[in-house]
Amino acid sequence: MTPTPSTPLFSKARRALLLGLFASVCVAALPRPAQADTLADITKAGVLRVAVPQDFPPFGSIGADMAPQGLDIDVAALMAKRMGVKLQLVPVSSTNRVPYLQTRKVDLIISSLGKNPEREKVLDFSEAYAPFYNGVFGPADMPVKSAADLAGKTVGVTRGAVEDLELSKIAPANATIKRYEDNNATISAFLSGQVQLIATGNVVAAALIAKHAPKAPETKFLIKNSPCFIGMNKDEPALQAKVNAILAEAKKDGALNSLSIKWLLRPLPAQL
Amino acid sequence: MAYQFDFLSVLDYTDVLLKGIAVTAQLTLTGGVLGVAVAIFGAWARTQGPAWLRAIVGAYVEMIRNTPFLIQLFFIFFGLPSLGVQLPEMVAASLAMVINLGAYSTEIIRAGLAATPRGQFEAGASLAMSPLQVFRHVVLRPALQKIWPALSSQIVIVMLGSAVCSQIAAQDLTYAANFIQGRNFRAFEVYLVSTVIYLLLALLLRQLLRGVGRQLFARRAR
Amino acid sequence: MIDFTLWDIVRNLLLAARWTVLLSLVAFVGGGVVGLLVLLMRTSKRPFLRRATWAYIEIFQGTPLLMQLFLAFFGLALFGVDVPAWLAAGVALTLWTAAFLAEIWRGCVEAIPRGQWEASGSLAMSYVQQMRHVILPQAMRIAVAPTVGFGVQVIKGTALASIIGFTELSKAGTMIVNASFQPFTVYAAVALMYFALCWPLSQASKLLERKFHAAHRH
Numbered sequence: 001m002t003p004t005p006s007t008p009l010f011s012k013a014r015r016a017l018l019l020g021l022f023a024s025v026c027v028a029a030l031p032r033p034a035q036a037d038t039l040a041d042i043t044k045a046g047v048l049r050v051a052v053p054q055d056f057p058p059f060g061s062i063g064a065d066m067a068p069q070g071l072d073i074d075v076a077a078l079m080a081k082r083m084g085v086k087l088q089l090v091p092v093s094s095t096n097r098v099p100y101l102q103t104r105k106v107d108l109i110i111s112s113l114g115k116n117p118e119r120e121k122v123l124d125f126s127e128a129y130a131p132f133y134n135g136v137f138g139p140a141d142m143p144v145k146s147a148a149d150l151a152g153k154t155v156g157v158t159r160g161a162v163e164d165l166e167l168s169k170i171a172p173a174n175a176t177i178k179r180y181e182d183n184n185a186t187i188s189a190f191l192s193g194q195v196q197l198i199a200t201g202n203v204v205a206a207a208l209i210a211k212h213a214p215k216a217p218e219t220k221f222l223i224k225n226s227p228c229f230i231g232m233n234k235d236e237p238a239l240q241a242k243v244n245a246i247l248a249e250a251k252k253d254g255a256l257n258s259l260s261i262k263w264l265l266r267p268l269p270a271q272l
Numbered sequence: 273m274a275y276q277f278d279f280l281s282v283l284d285y286t287d288v289l290l291k292g293i294a295v296t297a298q299l300t301l302t303g304g305v306l307g308v309a310v311a312i313f314g315a316w317a318r319t320q321g322p323a324w325l326r327a328i329v330g331a332y333v334e335m336i337r338n339t340p341f342l343i344q345l346f347f348i349f350f351g352l353p354s355l356g357v358q359l360p361e362m363v364a365a366s367l368a369m370v371i372n373l374g375a376y377s378t379e380i381i382r383a384g385l386a387a388t389p390r391g392q393f394e395a396g397a398s399l400a401m402s403p404l405q406v407f408r409h410v411v412l413r414p415a416l417q418k419i420w421p422a423l424s425s426q427i428v429i430v431m432l433g434s435a436v437c438s439q440i441a442a443q444d445l446t447y448a449a450n451f452i453q454g455r456n457f458r459a460f461e462v463y464l465v466s467t468v469i470y471l472l473l474a475l476l477l478r479q480l481l482r483g484v485g486r487q488l489f490a491r492r493a494r
Numbered sequence: 495m496i497d498f499t500l501w502d503i504v505r506n507l508l509l510a511a512r513w514t515v516l517l518s519l520v521a522f523v524g525g526g527v528v529g530l531l532v533l534l535m536r537t538s539k540r541p542f543l544r545r546a547t548w549a550y551i552e553i554f555q556g557t558p559l560l561m562q563l564f565l566a567f568f569g570l571a572l573f574g575v576d577v578p579a580w581l582a583a584g585v586a587l588t589l590w591t592a593a594f595l596a597e598i599w600r601g602c603v604e605a606i607p608r609g610q611w612e613a614s615g616s617l618a619m620s621y622v623q624q625m626r627h628v629i630l631p632q633a634m635r636i637a638v639a640p641t642v643g644f645g646v647q648v649i650k651g652t653a654l655a656s657i658i659g660f661t662e663l664s665k666a667g668t669m670i671v672n673a674s675f676q677p678f679t680v681y682a683a684v685a686l687m688y689f690a691l692c693w694p695l696s697q698a699s700k701l702l703e704r705k706f707h708a709a710h711r712h
Contacts, residue, residue, distance in 0.1 A: 353677075
């Protein structure tokens with residue numbers, strides 16, 4: 001707020017400043033010591049920290065009392081219970097859930113996370129625990145039946161979500177894709193008419209219809225079946241084995257199936 | 273496994289960053305020019321307008337200065353459609369910036385006018401100039417010259433504040449950073465690079481405004 | 495799903511507003527302490543300290559607060575520090591506040607006539623003693639109004655913490671908008687609450703400005 005009127009643009013001082021910034025960035029690029037075993041850390045601390053969505057019903061949303069609820073929250077609770085530790089829910093958005101895991105703010109991501117090659121470079125995945133069909137949805141009177149019909153229309157999508165990546169591949173060049181920072185903003189944009197269509201999960205659209213949203217998102221076409229996986233950091237064989245073991249057990253004794261019926265209103269598909 | 277920094281991966285997305293810079297520049301230009309125009313009108317209204325206009329402008333200034341820009345932006349973009357006013361994100365972002373800069377600058381220009389010696393007004397009146405003519409031809413330019421540094425600072429502040437427009441998917445530099453980070457998962461590297469770019473943009477903008485000030489007020493340089 | 499009445503909306507927003515107030519206080523107090531240190535270094539006789547703090551102030555005043563929040567959030571965590579959103583927001587806002595307060599106060603210190611420095615120097619006072627007993631008490635009178643005025647900026651700055659996921663007033667607003675489908679009402683309510691927090695401070699600042707007649711003293 002107090003400019004120095006007589007300092008030239010690239011004065012010695014400013015050059016030194018930028019050089020200093022560059023130097024500190026180089027120092028910061030030095031490698032760090034390796035991390036310990038996360039499963040051991042979880043058991044020792046007695047707490048499992050899980051990244052969950054809070055703007056994506058029925059996987060994660062808030063009720064009128066501002067408490068989180070949803071399929072992912074219940075799966076997280078199941079994980080913690082069967083590991084014998086306490087649960088700490090960490091609400092995240094689609095855009096920051098992977099950075100949260102990478103910077104070890106959370107141990108697991110249970111946030112309707114889909115698997116794809118870019119993510120497999122930085123994360124490991126468990127077995128699938130819930131189905132998830134991505135699609136494009138819009139008002140009943142909008143004539144869209146396939147990706148080609150998106151020409152000249154606006155579609156809202158949450159940045160970084162699987163729908164974003166898939167849609168970017170199949171949408172025609174003159175379709176306008178607007179990417180929002182989190183599902184809240186994407187849904188807001190659709191409901192306020194700022195975008196004509198929304199690319200999201202089928203159950204999310206169903207939840208909006210069930211809530212009697214002012215604009216009912218009817219299914220236009222489905223993009224992909226991209227089931228939900230639990231995400232964790234790479235090189236964590238003990239954690240991955242434990243998570244898969246708990247999921248297998250929950251599938252066998254029907255716990256996961258009842259969660260699916262409760263939140264997705266249908267039983268778990270056979271291939272899971 | 274240790275976190276290995278990877279700044280080179282950001283370079284793959286240079287075109288996205290350049291587009292972001294262009295949009296930030298566009299928003300700043302629109303916001304700056306129209307915002308100052310609004311402020312000149314607002315300052316005139318507050319000092320010489322009728323009482324009802326003074327009250328309205330006063331209320332506008334207080335509302336904007338005491339609420340966050342983010343909320344003003346969300347209100348325009350997500351709230352107005354409920355009243356049937358649907359603005360695409362560039363229009364909404366530009367409007368929010370104009371309204372925001374306008375409010376702050378109204379006060380700044382008003383301070384400049386208040387510091388104008390009464391003699392100027394009286395001299396103009398004695399030459400049979402109407403109050404509006406006096407405003408336009410006699411007092412406005414010296415007032416602007418006086419407060420130009422403060423006004424320039426405010427424009428830079430609003431340019432930096434434009435980062436928030438990424439939240440309604442206006443494709444500015446912050447949106448570009450978020451986009452790249454979502455594709456290559458290199459959040460820290462991308463944000464650091466973008467921050468340095470913003471710093472350079474702020475420096476450039478300050479220089480530019482200084483140059484504009486020199487051009488506009490050259491004849492009256494003291 | 496449950497229907498949101500106007501009271502539900504207002505109640506939930508008020509609960510979230512507590513966090514806005516808390517974060518603002520932390521940033522303002524923390525920023526004040528750090529800002530004082532920065533001020534002392536900025537006005538010290540050692541060129542290295544002056545340049546280092548000049549750089550710090552240039553960076554924090556010349557970059558968007560949103561970027562500072564992102565860097566605090568993602569950056570600190572990379573260096574092994576586990577940083578929840580409220581802590582990252584607190585750190586970033588504190589550093590940002592400190593930069594601005596230091597500059598505001600520097601302006602006030604520099605408005606003190608050189609004669610005061612010379613007189614206290616001739617009494618063999620050290621720099622710190624001069625600041626503590628002679629300069630700062632006088633500068634503080636001038637500084638009160640703009641400092642209180644900056645408090646308004648701090649409160650508005652906390653709104654950006656919503657973007658890194660901290661559930662304060664703005665974040666609560668966006669969440670409730672999608673649960674209640676009433677964006678106009680909710681954002682109007684959010685704006686009014688911020689106004690209720692900020693406007694008294696703005697008015698206090700104006701009052702103090704007039705009372706201490708600061709700008710016209712010299």
